[in-house]
Amino acid sequence: xxxxxxxxxxxxxxxxxxxxxxxxxxxxxxxxxxxxxxxxxxxxxxxxxxxxxxxxxxxxxxxxxxxxxxxxxxxxxxxxxxxxxxxxxxxxxxxxxxxxxxxxxxxxxxxxxxxxxxx
Numbered sequence: 001x002x003x004x005x006x007x008x009x010x011x012x013x014x015x016x017x018x019x020x021x022x023x024x025x026x027x028x029x030x031x032x033x034x035x036x037x038x039x040x041x042x043x044x045x046x047x048x049x050x051x052x053x054x055x056x057x058x059x060x061x062x063x064x065x066x067x068x069x070x071x072x073x074x075x076x077x078x079x080x081x082x083x084x085x086x087x088x089x090x091x092x093x094x095x096x097x098x099x100x101x102x103x104x105x106x107x108x109x110x111x112x113x114x115x116x117x118x119x
Contacts, residue, residue: 002067005060010077012057014084020050021093076115079108 023046041047064073086105089095 002064005064006068006073006076009057009060009064010080010084012053012060013077013081014088016050016053016057017081017085018088018092019046019053021089023047023050025093072115072119076112079112082108 023044026046027040027044061073061077064077083105086101090097
């Protein structure tokens with residue numbers, strides 16, 4: 001049961017980041033921090049959805065920490081979410097794929113393979 005929860009946490013975390021990016025792209029943010037900024041933030045459905053997804057991810061991750069070592073759970077969640085964000089930010093948001101990003105992604109995937117092999 002722990003690995004499906006781990007996968008769900010990763011997907012929720014990555015989804016939250018992608019949705020927040022979409023919200024940032026479509027929101028006019030006033031220069032000063034104040035009531036206008038707060039209203040543009042609170043009324044944005046993308047930002048609210050991203051916050052909810054982060055919240056769900058947090059509660060599931062908190063549950064995972066009861067079962068998994070932090071030295072395993074944290075790198076796996078962060079690295080896996082990074083991989084998903086990279087793939088989907090390129091495919092859904094049109095962000096640039098570079099050789100350096102691909103090389104970094106390969107290193108991260110290699111690190112995950114080593115982490116799981118040592119488990």
